[in-house]
Amino acid sequence: MSPDIRLSTSWLSRVVLLFACFSHAFYIPGYSIRSYRDDENIPLLVNKVYSDTSQLQYAYFDLPFVCPPTGHKHHGSSFASGHSLPLNLGEVLRGDRIKTSDLEVNMGQDLDCQYLCDRVIGREEMKWAQSLIEGDFLAEWILDNLPGATSFVTVDRSRKYYSTGFKMGYKDFDVATGKERYYLYNHHTLVVRWRKAPGKSGDNGGKVIVGFEVYPKSISGGHRNETGCPLDVSGEQDSLALYIPTNSSKLREQYADSSYVPAEPTDDVDDDATMTIPYTYSVYFRETNDIEWANRWDLYFSDQTESSPTHWLAIVNSLIISGILGAVCIVIWGRTMQGDVRGRGDGVLEEARLRITKRAEKKKTGSGILEKGSEAGPEEELLSDEEPLEEVSGWKLLHGDVFRPPPYGGLLAPLIGSGMQLVFMIVGLLSLSCAGILNPSWRGGFWNVGVGLFVLAGGFSGYLSARVYKTFGGQNWRKNTMMTALLFPGLLFTLVFVLNLFTWAQASSTALPFWTLVGLACLWLLIQLPLVHLGSYIGFYRSTAWEHPTRTNPTPRQIPPQVWYTKHQITLALGAGLISFAVLFIELIFVFKSLYLDKSSYYYVFGFLSIISTLLSITIAETVIITTYIQLCAENYHWWWQSFFVGGASGFWIFVYSMWYYATRLHIEGFVSSLLFFSYSALACTVYSLATGTIGFLTAYMFIRRIYGGVKVD
Numbered sequence: 246m247s248p249d250i251r252l253s254t255s256w257l258s259r260v261v262l263l264f265a266c267f268s269h270a271f272y273i274p275g276y277s278i279r280s281y282r283d284d285e286n287i288p289l290l291v292n293k294v295y296s297d298t299s300q301l302q303y304a305y306f307d308l309p310f311v312c313p314p315t316g317h318k319h320h321g322s323s324f325a326s327g328h329s330l331p332l333n334l335g336e337v338l339r340g341d342r343i344k345t346s347d348l349e350v351n352m353g354q355d356l357d358c359q360y361l362c363d364r365v366i367g368r369e370e371m372k373w374a375q376s377l378i379e380g381d382f383l384a385e386w387i388l389d390n391l392p393g394a395t396s397f398v399t400v401d402r403s404r405k406y407y408s409t410g411f412k413m414g415y416k417d418f419d420v421a422t423g424k425e426r427y428y429l430y431n432h433h434t435l436v437v438r439w440r441k442a443p444g445k446s447g448d449n450g451g452k453v454i455v456g457f458e459v460y461p462k463s464i465s466g467g468h469r470n471e472t473g474c475p476l477d478v479s480g481e482q483d484s485l486a487l488y489i490p491t492n493s494s495k496l497r498e499q500y501a502d503s504s505y506v507p508a509e510p511t512d513d514v515d516d517d518a519t520m521t522i523p524y525t526y527s528v529y530f531r532e533t534n535d536i537e538w539a540n541r542w543d544l545y546f547s548d549q550t551e552s553s554p555t556h557w558l559a560i561v562n563s564l565i566i567s568g569i570l571g572a573v574c575i576v577i578w579g580r581t582m583q584g585d586v587r588g589r590g591d592g593v594l595e596e597a598r599l600r601i602t603k604r605a606e607k608k609k610t611g612s613g614i615l616e617k618g619s620e621a622g623p624e625e626e627l628l629s630d631e632e633p634l635e636e637v638s639g640w641k642l643l644h645g646d647v648f649r650p651p652p653y654g655g656l657l658a659p660l661i662g663s664g665m666q667l668v669f670m671i672v673g674l675l676s677l678s679c680a681g682i683l684n685p686s687w688r689g690g691f692w693n694v695g696v697g698l699f700v701l702a703g704g705f706s707g708y709l710s711a712r713v714y715k716t717f718g719g720q721n722w723r724k725n726t727m728m729t730a731l732l733f734p735g736l737l738f739t740l741v742f743v744l745n746l747f748t749w750a751q752a753s754s755t756a757l758p759f760w761t762l763v764g765l766a767c768l769w770l771l772i773q774l775p776l777v778h779l780g781s782y783i784g785f786y787r788s789t790a791w792e793h794p795t796r797t798n799p800t801p802r803q804i805p806p807q808v809w810y811t812k813h814q815i816t817l818a819l820g821a822g823l824i825s826f827a828v829l830f831i832e833l834i835f836v837f838k839s840l841y842l843d844k845s846s847y848y849y850v851f852g853f854l855s856i857i858s859t860l861l862s863i864t865i866a867e868t869v870i871i872t873t874y875i876q877l878c879a880e881n882y883h884w885w886w887q888s889f890f891v892g893g894a895s896g897f898w899i900f901v902y903s904m905w906y907y908a909t910r911l912h913i914e915g916f917v918s919s920l921l922f923f924s925y926s927a928l929a930c931t932v933y934s935l936a937t938g939t940i941g942f943l944t945a946y947m948f949i950r951r952i953y954g955g956v957k958v959d
Contacts (some may be wrong), residue, residue, distance in 0.1 A: 298381055303382075367519050382413055392409045395458070463485045571863075666703060770914075793950070830902075
């Protein structure tokens, strides 16, 4: 046995190392590489502004205090500024609104200062700018498919890393007035890092971009030359305060009938006062040979080095929990499949049935047997009331009821079908992410592929749902098909549509355009629905129902009184869900941080997440086996829904964790942002619970078929 153990350990370690390598191979080398020659125009695109304190995003050109597009074309450019780039479905779902800008960036041409525009704003526009600065909103610009980044250096100055986006301003106290002021960044220094292109393109003078950094600065409108640029861009300058002085004459006219004239304008005062914001920018090209084009995204993975030990700790934690549960399952398996403590084998069910029959006959004869007393033989002594009942109690007595169709089976079957659809989608996304196909360079790729996999998996959903429904004895397969195709996708579409109304009202780019909603509805009703119908037809008419190893009795067996943890299904499920949640907890910290706390970074360690997901699935299967065995030993055969609830119960704890995260870690402000957070968190937990609940259901079904499969009991 020792060689087998060494072989298994070696195989496991190789798999873990392989996935760990995949977690860093997030970008496919040589994919869609683009080189530029000297003086060739490089389109600079503007996208949106976003914040960790808000679930709302806004298109950059929708902001009333930035330079609007002029509609002019750059030299060698195909599109005029303000042109909207065609977006894929994933980009629209992410809230991207990418347009060409007026910023002139030509390969190798440095610009010390270039005037862009003077933007005149009023008090309303100023308040909007102040609110975005208060909310720590970041702007996203794009150059050669790289998002403009804020550059940081570690404390020991040993490593440089990027954070996507750059701030729009800052808040500070005005020394002269002693009041808090907001300062807007109106000058942007762009640093484009390049290196010689690989291969023949580099030999011909081609250059590739390996870094794009943005350094914003606030410069007041005074002391500028005739071009509109500051006299000294790099020197110390007064900052541009977002402050509009009071128009005294207008205020006196507005408060002509009142003895009170406010010293500072209030929200209900419209004094027509304005301020002018001058926008300028600089461009510098710097050769950088220590970064390969294929690895240019590595700097955006800010916690790549520091978090690796924690990810390994998450794997070790998962292995320990899974190993303990596995040992319990081995004990259960040995007790049920290899015989109990008295050495009984698979014939124990048949023997149990015969012993129960003899006991019933004995009770019918009554006192006649009791009177024989001492003359009773060994067989009669074994049938006395005082004999131990351990061998004919518990799960062995449920052979005639364990496969009895559950209540509301017509609802459980569509849920199982939808869960399988989600399992297919999740496995596909994790696999493609580990292979590096889904990476940051493919904007919206994760959402694109996710929607595609979900729609195409409709066939699997319909097939499994129909087979489960047929196994439950259902006859109306069309009704089951429609429930499978419409129940979960319908609830999903309805929730997205309702939330979209709120984001529409906020003029946010997070809101999906009307035609995008129409397109999603078409994918659902014109592609997924027929696939579900086809799969359901094959599963119901071309496949047989699952055959059970034991026949179900016509009359249901009475369930004896239950202990507290088996009496209520929800209690056992929630307790078991905590175990599965413990497996996922450590990795969940990084997922939440990337999604909510630091949106400027990317979650990239899909290799680690795939390992954790695999161990999570194993843990869920082990937990379901244990809880199902406990339930059967309590002579409770209502295991169908119980296995589904146990499998998906950890989704409840993830939602509880998200509420704690919201209260203690996030600083989300506003009703709409909070509504979006909790709604999408609940939706994500529902998706998770459906997928893991399906895993739990199928695991319990295979386990019960196996332990009752040794005997055919009539």
